[in-house]
Amino acid sequence: MRVYLDNNATTIVDPKVFEIMEPFFVQSYGNPNSLHQFGSESHPALRDAMDQLYTGLNAKDADDIVVTSCATESINWVIKGVYFDHIVNGEKNHIITSEVEHPAVIAACKFLETLGVQVTYLPVNEKGVVEIQTLKDSITDKTALVSIMWANNETGMIFPIKEMAKIAHEYGALFHTDGVQAVGKIPVDVQDVDVDFMSFSAHKFHGPKGVGGLYIKDSQPLTSLLHGGEHMGGRRSGTLNVPGIVGMGKALEIAVENLDFEKNTVKRLRDKLEDEILKIDGMLVVGDRDERTPNTILVSVKGIEGEAMLWDLNKHGIAASTGSACASEDLESNPVMEAIGAEADLAHTALRLSLSRFTTEEEIDYAVLVLRKAVIRLRSISSTFSYKPDWHESKL
Amino acid sequence: MARSDLIGGSIWDAYSQKVQDLMNNPQNMGEITEEEAKEKGLKLIVADFGAESCGDAVRLYWAVDESTNIIKDAKFKSFGCGTAIASSDTMAELCVGKTVDAAVKITNIDVEFAMRDNPDTPAVPPQKMHCSVMAYDVIKAAAASYKGVDAESFEDEIMVCECARVSLGTIKEVIKINDLHTVEEITNYTKAGAFCKSCIKPGGHEDREYYLVDILKDTRAEMEMGKMSALADAKIAGSESELSFDDYTMVQKLKAVEAAIDKDIRPMLVMDGGNLEILDIKDTDDGNTDIYIRYLGACSGCASSSTGTLFAIESVLKEECSPKIRVLPI
Numbered sequence: 001m002r003v004y005l006d007n008n009a010t011t012i013v014d015p016k017v018f019e020i021m022e023p024f025f026v027q028s029y030g031n032p033n034s035l036h037q038f039g040s041e042s043h044p045a046l047r048d049a050m051d052q053l054y055t056g057l058n059a060k061d062a063d064d065i066v067v068t069s070c071a072t073e074s075i076n077w078v079i080k081g082v083y084f085d086h087i088v089n090g091e092k093n094h095i096i097t098s099e100v101e102h103p104a105v106i107a108a109c110k111f112l113e114t115l116g117v118q119v120t121y122l123p124v125n126e127k128g129v130v131e132i133q134t135l136k137d138s139i140t141d142k143t144a145l146v147s148i149m150w151a152n153n154e155t156g157m158i159f160p161i162k163e164m165a166k167i168a169h170e171y172g173a174l175f176h177t178d179g180v181q182a183v184g185k186i187p188v189d190v191q192d193v194d195v196d197f198m199s200f201s202a203h204k205f206h207g208p209k210g211v212g213g214l215y216i217k218d219s220q221p222l223t224s225l226l227h228g229g230e231h232m233g234g235r236r237s238g239t240l241n242v243p244g245i246v247g248m249g250k251a252l253e254i255a256v257e258n259l260d261f262e263k264n265t266v267k268r269l270r271d272k273l274e275d276e277i278l279k280i281d282g283m284l285v286v287g288d289r290d291e292r293t294p295n296t297i298l299v300s301v302k303g304i305e306g307e308a309m310l311w312d313l314n315k316h317g318i319a320a321s322t323g324s325a326c327a328s329e330d331l332e333s334n335p336v337m338e339a340i341g342a343e344a345d346l347a348h349t350a351l352r353l354s355l356s357r358f359t360t361e362e363e364i365d366y367a368v369l370v371l372r373k374a375v376i377r378l379r380s381i382s383s384t385f386s387y388k389p390d391w392h393e394s395k396l
Numbered sequence: 397m398a399r400s401d402l403i404g405g406s407i408w409d410a411y412s413q414k415v416q417d418l419m420n421n422p423q424n425m426g427e428i429t430e431e432e433a434k435e436k437g438l439k440l441i442v443a444d445f446g447a448e449s450c451g452d453a454v455r456l457y458w459a460v461d462e463s464t465n466i467i468k469d470a471k472f473k474s475f476g477c478g479t480a481i482a483s484s485d486t487m488a489e490l491c492v493g494k495t496v497d498a499a500v501k502i503t504n505i506d507v508e509f510a511m512r513d514n515p516d517t518p519a520v521p522p523q524k525m526h527c528s529v530m531a532y533d534v535i536k537a538a539a540a541s542y543k544g545v546d547a548e549s550f551e552d553e554i555m556v557c558e559c560a561r562v563s564l565g566t567i568k569e570v571i572k573i574n575d576l577h578t579v580e581e582i583t584n585y586t587k588a589g590a591f592c593k594s595c596i597k598p599g600g601h602e603d604r605e606y607y608l609v610d611i612l613k614d615t616r617a618e619m620e621m622g623k624m625s626a627l628a629d630a631k632i633a634g635s636e637s638e639l640s641f642d643d644y645t646m647v648q649k650l651k652a653v654e655a656a657i658d659k660d661i662r663p664m665l666v667m668d669g670g671n672l673e674i675l676d677i678k679d680t681d682d683g684n685t686d687i688y689i690r691y692l693g694a695c696s697g698c699a700s701s702s703t704g705t706l707f708a709i710e711s712v713l714k715e716e717c718s719p720k721i722r723v724l725p726i
Contacts, residue, residue, distance in 0.1 A: 305451060307477035311408070311419060348451040381425050381481060383444065383455035383473035 049249025074199035156296025184255035207251030211244030303385020487531035670695030
């Protein structure tokens, strides 16, 4: 049996989304910017897709939702755009973000640091959440931008971005949120949180890979990252990814329709899995489940290194992930793991399980069985989670 | 960057079949108890290395025949990734049947080699080589415990790169002999820094006592000092001419050029009411030495200063000092 529990990494494309995308590859394949009928025949579907995006995020007509290639692009655009618009001219010199942001945010900020920008990386508490006081303590009237994620991809913890956006605005700073892990999992209403910018990505809510977007409040100015043609109102150049946009719109519509399902059924399955996990000795789950997105569990499995855990799960057809250093290409430990709490071993023993509306009860039951077996087997090999006789003198 | 680097492969794709099999079915996993050892008349040794905070830990059990110092049985337990478990298993297996002294000679390279499917293909990807290093370290700890000594006494050389087992001595030698200028060159010549990259500079996967960037800087400084003292020694021994101009320090070059000018050039200029002074000496990227001069007195403004006189000055210096000299009047 194959069970996919890595939905925070990417999701299956909903068959209805795939279906609606199909005509735009070999039938209505024209460039929408062309004058002829081949081009114009994709216009109705594109307009529908944009409607779906605006409705799904509760944006107003005066706002812009610009389609990009992915959230990484949207994030880079905001951070570098704000640099061009407000920092280069000396008006401001400071950006605030957090230690647990997606690598796109961190790397873009680190890049700006090499250009002389001051960046503050707010720490998180042991639940992996940024505390509002830390923002208040570091924001000044020279802060150009505050960028805090709506929900964290490793832990699922939800951040208090509505209050943080308010504080940012009090100091005349702009507020961007990386909404990638929130859109499609919890209600996202851009008017309610009053953010200036929000990044999102289709492949996290059962849309295709290679398309994302940036919400821009009141169509406020932001120097373009991609110059060229007149696409997207002259804000972001590049031939429109027609099938991708059509797919993303439909995916968002379906996801929003299913938010209750997420909150009820997906959460119930997630909680069931979490309860079964907690029945096993030596399992530490990060954060309160009611303060997380309804699909995520991050658990420290004492005595078992993350990559080894994934290996056993994978052998039995189960997909999950870990922030463990040993599992990454460059051996770099995931900063979120290090930032959370005093337990240094979370960096090496973390297991992340993330469900979706496609996860079934049968799959969860199977996953529980496999997990139990894997934990027993790997702990029998482990040198650290077992009784240590007191007659031998070697130290760990 | 090149084509093969563009699409990141899964680390698991690069595991040998042996590594995968051992990960699924470790052969030497387990414990040896005091009772079991006593029953067979063997001495039990238990050694630990690593820690959860490092992401790798291993415990090694030996049952040793004290009359022959032969390891009759070895078992292991491990907290770590697939490579760590497979390496620890292989390491335990390699210990069995060896004397303690022979076991200490087992290195992580032996362990990795034993896990290969065929001799030419590494068992694990480069960044995973360091997992097998733990194997070597725990053997040292076990041997030290058996002999009642400090584990450090088994290391007769300082290892800079543990993954490739390159010692400090080797690296310094290679830098000197091959006149290396960059860390990349050191890696190309010795493989140090090619695997987990912790030893290249601070801030890597693990902290190290010695880093390649520092060793390179210190060794090159030593080489410069070596040049200067060699020149000084040559002067004392009167064999200065055996050293070439190109090996001189800047100050020595200046002195040599001044000496040549004083001997063969200045007298002639002074005779005609002129002179010159040296403003600067610079070594160029393409291996030349540029001497910047200013003409004085009658020389300045004389037509020969950029033709005949200039050629004369240059050829004297080229002959007496080095053909790589160029004279540039300012």
